[in-house]
Amino acid sequence: MPDQLIPRAHLFGNPAKAGTRLSPDGRRLAWLQPDAGVLNIFVAPLDRLEDARVVTHDRKRGVRDFSWAYDGHSLLYMQDEGGDENFHIYVVDSEGGPARDLTPFEGVAARVSGTSRKIRDRILLSINRRDKRFHDLYSAILATGELTLVQENPGFAGFIHDDDLTPRLALRRGKDGSSEILRPDGAGGWSQWIIFSPEDARTSSPLHLDASAKTLFLRDSRGRDKAALFRVDVATGETRLIAESDKADLGHVIADRDTYEPLAYSVERERFEYVALDDRIKADIDFLNARDIGDWSIGSRTEDDSLWTVSAQSDTSPAASYLYDRRAKSLRLLHHARPQLIGAPLRPMRPVTIKSRDGLDLICYLTLPQTAEAKAPQPMVLYVHGGPWGRDSFGYNAAHQWLANRGYAVLSVNFRASTGLGKAFVNAGDHEWGRRMDDDLLDAVDWAIRQGVADMSRIAIMGGSYGGYATLVGLTRNPQRYACGVDVVGPSNLETLIATIPPYWESARAQLVKALGDPATEEGRALLRERSPLHAADRLAKPLLIAQGANDPRVKKAEAEQMVAALEAKKIPVAYLLYPDEGHGFARPENALSYHAVAENFLARHLGGRAEPVRAEELSASSVKIEKGASELALP
Known part of the structure; x- marks a missing residue:
């Protein structure tokens, strides 16, 4: 008997609870939970979680993430309009009251740049109000919203501040794809200090200063393949290695709450793991590793570091949140994100390493x-x-579980250009969009066929963003390999992709050009055109479903619409879903559910798997507009 169908709503609807955060003093707990069907922030005393009450009242896209300010009662969160990514920063009191917009500016993208235990009544914000390309630094008083300019941005990618919320270092991108760390020159300007070549710029970056602002902690791949952790004396430039791994680049760092010295780091090749640098944290890592909770990470920590919230998950268990008491060495389950999936027929995930045709480990x-x-x-x-x-990473993956439950083998590939696996691997993707990056996918598919995993006549390719581009490339470059494809917010024309990036991506534009090709040169334009699936649309021979957010600032809806128009001109059938209130992906659960309903029935029609029927109310509850190919989808 095949496994029971897992309802789409259990996989892609709102979580029951998510994003648990402790207040700095450890007296209260906040989390995200649906209110009137929309994710909002709930707060409760830590010892009386049953007394939780909702403190935000969003009725649109929901709150996706939040944090406590060091004043102990303010909660900060970001919100945009319809997925346009012009994020406003809101503050709400944990005791209740209306949320206040700290950045009430039209067409401006803001973000929180820093908080400090030393200056608790204010935060640092980055706001691109003056120049849409670059974010200036402002101090915002939490109680009043008063903004004060701290640092005008002359063209930098960002700043690193100290505990006085004063910018001490800056990061600048070079026109050749390099990056630089700068420091004040003593005359009101900035001078070059540390340089990362284009080869190292994607794998090297400053992390943070220590509490005295005398030491910079740095992830650095210069002179090596895998990025290691270093400390650099700001005054002298003396550099000392702290930790390295031959498995992968060093990732997240757990720092001491008082000194900001690194206590542990993460590394991920096939599986995520923490490695202790200090005995003060080794016992905690060993304790949590010994619990049967899966792969875990720290969600929040109290100011005295006595309590942590820990998020844990495994391939067959969605995220659960725990309260860890470091002194008592006790672990208490707080909630499951998706309790409906407890006991569901979730399938195990297996890491595999596949050799590419030119010898890379995928x-x-x-x-x-x-x-x-x-x-x-x-x-x-x-x-x-x-x-x-x-x-891609090991662990609970809603898309893998959805597709496996519908009867498909599911394969995800860390193709060249994927991050965390060393600079040689990430840089191997330069100028290889639509070529060797696609070859890696083909090599993985061939492996699955040789292993008897995949039926070579029933293979689909799908993904979002770059994954959507890969889908269009796969169907046009290899028109007989795949039975069908699903492209979500994927670019079809690399020339127009580069030409329409958001203005505030200006500092990262050089790295995008380095990877794709330079539109300012004849050679670069030829490369961009050659690697754009739009110009090979007439080669597409198998069914395609495209889904797009109308307000996407990264991959404009024109990327979808020009591909649809090219296919129509060649009389090639295509189905096109447009979401007027979405951006780069589908944030509203009603929209996510309607997309997955259409997609799984599209796959079932062309691969022969199982599907929950599309219900008319799933479509009507969402904003979806079926722009093309309704007859191809056979919807109610």
Whole structure:
């Protein structure tokens, strides 16, 4: 008997609770929870969680993330309008009252740049009000919202501040894709201090200053392949290695709450793990590793570091939040993010390393459906991550579980240009969009066929953002390899992609050009055109579903619409879903559910897997507009 169908709403609807955060004094706990069907912030005394009350009242996209300010009662969160990513910064009191917009400016993107235990009544904000390309630093008084300019940005990617909320260092991107750390020159300007070549710029970056602002902690790949952790004396430039790994780049650092000295770091090749640098934290890591909770990370810490919230998950268990008491060495379950999935037929994920045709190790993740136990090749979905400067990881993956439950093998590939696996690997993607990056995907598919995992006649490719681009490339470059494809917010034309990036991406533009090709040169324009699936639309021979947010600032809706128009001109069928109130992905659960309903029925039609029927109310509850191909989708 095949496994029962897991309802889409259990996988892609709102979580029951998420994002647990302790107040700095440890007396209160805050988390995200649906209120009237929309995620909002709830707060409760830590010893009386049953007395929780909602303190925000969003009725649109929901609150996605938040943090406590060091004043102990203010909660900070970001919100945009319809996915346009012009984020406003809001503050709300944990005791209740209306949320206040600290950045009430039209068409401006703001973000929180820093908080300080030393100056608790204010925070640092980055705001691109003066120049849409660059964010100036402002101090914001939490009680009144009063903004004071701290540092005008002359063209930097960002700043590093001290505990006085004073910028001490700056980061600048070079036109060749390099990056630099600068420090004040004593005359009101900034001088070059540390330089990362274009080869090192994607894998090297400043982390933070110590409490005295005399030492900079740095992730650095210069002279090595895997980025290591270093300390640098700000006055003398003396540099000392703290930690390194031959597995992967060093990732997240856990720092001492008082000195900001690194206590532990994470590293991830196939699996995520913490490594202790200091005996003060080794016992905690050992204790949590010994609990049967899966892979874990710290969500929040009290100011005295006695209590942590810990988020843990495994491949067959969605996230759960725990309260960890470091003194008592006790662990208390706070909540499950998706309690409806407890006992559901979730499938195990397996890490596999596949060799590319030119010898690279591709770290991949495979999830098999229950029907694979019959040992016959299965229909398969190649699920491609976005970025491309990101990576797939081991653990609970809603898309893998959804597709495996519907009867598909699911394969995700860390193709070249994926991050965390060394500078040679990430830089191997330069000028290889639509070529060797696609070859890596093909090599993984060939592996799955040779291993008897995949039925070569029933393979789909799908993904979002870069994964959507990879889908369009896969269907046009290899028109007979895939049975169908699903592209979500993927670019179709690399020339127009570069030409329409958000203004505040200006400091990162050089690295994008380094990877794709330079539109200012004839050679670069030829490369961009050659690697744009739009110009190979007439090669597409298999069914395609495109889904797009109308307000996407990264991949404009024109990227979808020009591909649809090109296919229509060639009389090639295509289905196109447009979400007028979404941006780069689908934040509203009603929209996510309607997209997944359409997508799984599209896959079932062309791969032969299972599907929950599309219900008319799923479509009507969302904002979806079926712009093209309604007959191809056979919707109610």
